[in-house]
Amino acid sequence: MPFYHKLGTIPHKRHIQFRKPDGSLYYEQLFGTIGFDGMYTNSYHEQRPTQVKEIKKQYSVAPKIAVENNIKSYRLKGFQIKPEQDYLESRKTVLINSDCAIVLAAPLELTQNYFYKNTDADELLFVHKGSGKLRTMLGNLDFKYGDYLLIPRGIIYKIDFDTEENRLFIVESHRPIYTPKRYRNWFGQLLEHAPFCERDIRKPETLETHNEKGGFLIKVKKQGDIIEMVYATHPFDVVGYDGYNYPYAFSIHDFEPITGRIHQPPPVHQTFETDAFVVCSFVPRLYDYHPQSIPAPYNHSNIDSDEVLYYVDGDFMSRNDVEAGHISLHPAGIPHGPHPGATERSIGKTKTDELAVMVDTFKPLKLTEEAMKIADEDYYKSWLE
């Protein structure tokens, strides 16, 4: 996150002696990105964070690709993904390219007896159903319906649900996920025209510090594999940290929509950016107010990006047949637009209650076998009169 945060106890300067009450040293860890050029955090640990005790096993969780080269529009019925007990096993990758993976999950319970770390990708979790607590080595965040949770790569975490019905829409990104640059001034502060500001971003405010030795299982994701590593010390043993690289939460309900006299293009909905895809939030808003405005979007060609819409709530004005939990995939290379009748139906309407998350990728997406299990194969014909 491009602003400074400090939690717990830290010494006056970086890289100097920082002693425990018994006189021994705390162990400093620089947690940085993009070599030494990106955002970083300096954290202070009770134990050395390097103590690998055992590597138990390694196995692939890479998704099986069903459709490699795609030009067909699809609808995926996301709520048909079956709930599963385990958090990691419940995660089903449905769309993927070399930059990102789009994952649906319906976990029934918390990450019980292990910790998890994704070393390859920043994880953006959108909470569609459920509530609980994200617990990380850099502090905890309470979450509920409508929250985006951004977990930078390398953060060790657990996720505790206090609900049984949980639905997550997840983007794993090999590119760092940032707030859009055009929303920030040259100091990094969010500008007046941005649809959210620093007050809307929830940073970790409580730190869990366990000074424990034993065997602690961390499931580490790297290059499509899970490696089960046992560490000799508790991964949540940080007494303090400061810096820019930490997990945070942002509620879609705090996104302030930008509206106009005529139809506004998708970038007004942008929430996050990478150099490989964008994430946008479509939220309840007033419609365009030109006397002859057409609130439904115009037909458009994604010449060079695949468009993924995840429907969260409300009535989606441009479609006749979408429900909460559905994903539409409109691939690059062909135009798409409102369903027959949706344009006419939108005229005269003054507001919408729709809630949706959009991911537009610059490289084409492949469909996985998990996607084909929940795919509507005839959706591509749904614009026929």
Ligand SMILES: [Fe+2]
């Ligand atoms: Fe579109």
